[in-house]
Amino acid sequence: MKRTDQRAIAEFFQGGGEIRRCEDPVRVSEQELFEYLAKCGLSVKFFPGEPRPYGCNGKRLNMGSLLRLANEQRSIQHFPPLML
Numbered sequence: 001m002k003r004t005d006q007r008a009i010a011e012f013f014q015g016g017g018e019i020r021r022c023e024d025p026v027r028v029s030e031q032e033l034f035e036y037l038a039k040c041g042l043s044v045k046f047f048p049g050e051p052r053p054y055g056c057n058g059k060r061l062n063m064g065s066l067l068r069l070a071n072e073q074r075s076i077q078h079f080p081p082l083m084l
């Protein structure tokens with residue numbers, strides 16, 4: 001291991017960093033994803049025929065972006081990630 005890598009790892013732990021095991025993702029349907037986002041206070045609107053057919057928080061998103069948004073919320077809440 002390079003000395004710079006060792007230093008970076010040591011600084012990570014000294015700064016309070018920790019290593020956690022990632023939990024297995026929870027498989028959900030698209031509808032369950034929309035329901036979860038709604039529970040988080042994020043409403044999703046559908047715009048058919050568009051390359052980014054979903055609107056949320058003033059942004060146009062695709063399904064992958066909605067999933068990332070949901071998983072950011074789940075990470076904050078210390079829940080396992082979602083998977084379609």
